[in-house]
Amino acid sequence: MFNTILENFHIEKIYATIKKNLVYIFVAGILFALVAGVIGSRFAYRTYTTDVSFYVYSNPDNVTDSGVNQSTGEISQANKLITSYIQVLKSSVFLTAVADEIQLQGYSAEKLQRMISFRNITDTAIFIVYVSDSNPNNALTVANAISDLAPSIIPSIVKAGGFRVFDGAELPTDPSSSIGTTQIIIIGFVLGFFIALLFFFFKGLLDTTIRRVYEVEDIFRIPVIGKVPEKDVDKNTENKYENIVLKDDSSFSHKEAYNNIRSNLMWSREEKKCPVYVVTSADNSEGKSVNAYNIAKSFSMIGKKVLLIDADMRNSKLREFAPNKDKKGLADYLSGSVSKAPVVKVNNAFDAIYASEGFKDRTELLSTKKWYELIDKMKEEYDEIVIDMTSLRLFSEALSLTKSDAYYIVVVREGVTKFVRTKLVVQRLEELNADIIGIIYNGISPKSKDYVFRNYKEK
Structure with a gap:
């Protein structure tokens, strides 16, 4: 088969094959687009994300003193504490407390775990908690609950350092990620078009009928x-x-x-x-x-x-x-x-x-x-x-x-x-x-x- 493809490979033949079957290729694209439109309406989504930023101190006495600047060594120590703090925020104990706090139907500790992500800002004492959800109001509610509960739950588990919220959550107005029915239809058309294109491309190269x-x-x-x-x-x-x-x-x-x-x-x-x-x-x-x-x-x-x-x-x-x-x-x-x-x-x-x-x-x-x-x-x-x-x-x-x-x-x-x-x-x-x-x-x-x-x- 490989030898047949090599012997049959010619730009003119490829062009002629695609030109001959162009209508079928477009029809395949349209059919895929229609199927994608029907099925894709179930998968269309919009996700809204809000975030809460925390600043960590190696010395808990400095949490309430806004005039204190941490040294490089203290920032390094605070960075080590961030890992422990994030583990607490990801724990089922903390997330169960958040679920009880917000009282939103269907928002269990397992769902909250999928909604929340974290980022540690390199060479700083800052870490950010991101909350994503299809409902912007619910994302804000969860983020605020984390802000409210973290100061009481984290110190009860991690007996070192301290932190404060320095940038609270805001209601997200624009989706952080989304895919609509129109996008799914376009993807379906492109997918169908290229699948048909590849089919006729290889069909043409495997067709040994003499034509020129x-x-x-x-x-x-x-x-x-x-x-x-x-x-x-x-x-x-x-x-x-x-x-x-x-x-x-x-x-x-x-x-x-x-x-x-x-x-x-x-x-x-x-x-x-x-x-x-x-x-x-x-x-x-x-x-x-x-x-x-x-x-x-x-x-x-x-x-x-x-x-x-x-x-x-x-x-x-x-x-x-x-x-x-x-x-x-x-x-x-x-x-x-x-x-x-x-x-x-x-x-x-x-x-x-x-x-x-x-x-x-x-x-x-x-x-x-x-x-x-x-x-x-x-x-x-x-x-x-x-x-x-x-x-x-x-x-x-x-x-x-x-x-x-x-x-x-x-x-x-x-x-x-x-x-x-x-x-x-x-x-x-x-x-x-x-x-x-x-x-x-x-x-x-x-x-x-x-x-x-x-x-x-x-x-």
């Missing part, structure tokens, strides 16, 4: 030899693949996509009498079959004698692109059912050997000597051979030509292909030293920034 060309270029050391624009299947026509198969009257952008692929194939290969191209992909529905067909058609458009072999015995598509009534095909020949390879002309453009209708899943035939002999024989008769093979992630038939001089073409499809799966396919091919000539980026959105003809308008 740079992702393919960053992950693989294989050139992208062509970008084929997305074309919708037209279910209203007799042949629903009419829009996606290459024809003489296809749109400029469609023909140009395969012109680029054809040119890159011709420039990338070695000089051979008849190059063999094996077209495969990681999974079904990525467009390998239609790309195999269109590559064959593109070569035929420049006068090349081309043979297309439909070797995908598990999921053959050629009959859907170019219907053929004859059910005999490749498996019939390889199995010996027919003596001659059933080569037929497709749309007066190129020759093809269809997959057999009656020999489904006879993939072991692609490992026979007769299969390799067929290819060698056809190489003597044609300028180009294109083979539509099975998807390689789950099935291994496409590996049958790795030891030959065939070129492999891997097809990926925008919004469909998972790059982790394609990585497995490429690794399998590379382990067998297959010659991977390039990747076709299929189904690119005509509006994509990666598509060179996005601003071109068909005439």
Whole structure:
């Protein structure tokens, strides 16, 4: 998972993921805010704090003499007494006395202990008692009770020093701390917003669906030899693949996509009498079959004698692109059912050997000597051979030509292909030293920034 995140980490992808899900992120924030508003009304509070300051004397005779200034040594001794005084003020004996004094319902010694806090002023003989409560009047009442009871209770327990109140409690008018329903709603919104943001952030980094060309270029050391624009299947026509198969009257952008692929194939290969191209992909529905067909058609458009072999015995598509009534095909020949390879002309453009209708899943035939002999024989008769093979992630038939001089073409499809799966396919091919000539980026959105003809308008 960590490697996936690293490979997938790109500022553009993060930005695009957040932008795509921004509405959901805001909705999550609003929902959290609503829940926080309902629940938070119970937790909204205001706390008021008042305080009483005491001055401690090491010599009890000085308590009533306001003109006496304590020496440094006396202040140090007084500081030691403060700890003892605070312990008395925190004791259940003293707090019970305060509770009895104030006579406020619900104000027990335990509650008073939670309300009261202390602070010793460093290097002085002063300590402060703080009283906090949601009711400012009750806070003042408790503070005054402490002021009144401390002078009689503390000396009865601590038989040393003395003290006096030099700054009495006042009624607090402003809360010392508070959180209102509005603040809780805002916190709820921010919390929901960031939880949703993090969710989509990691969801995006863990989503290995290919969506931009740079992702393919960053992950693989294989050139992208062509970008084929997305074309919708037209279910209203007799042949629903009419829009996606290459024809003489296809749109400029469609023909140009395969012109680029054809040119890159011709420039990338070695000089051979008849190059063999094996077209495969990681999974079904990525467009390998239609790309195999269109590559064959593109070569035929420049006068090349081309043979297309439909070797995908598990999921053959050629009959859907170019219907053929004859059910005999490749498996019939390889199995010996027919003596001659059933080569037929497709749309007066190129020759093809269809997959057999009656020999489904006879993939072991692609490992026979007769299969390799067929290819060698056809190489003597044609300028180009294109083979539509099975998807390689789950099935291994496409590996049958790795030891030959065939070129492999891997097809990926925008919004469909998972790059982790394609990585497995490429690794399998590379382990067998297959010659991977390039990747076709299929189904690119005509509006994509990666598509060179996005601003071109068909005439």
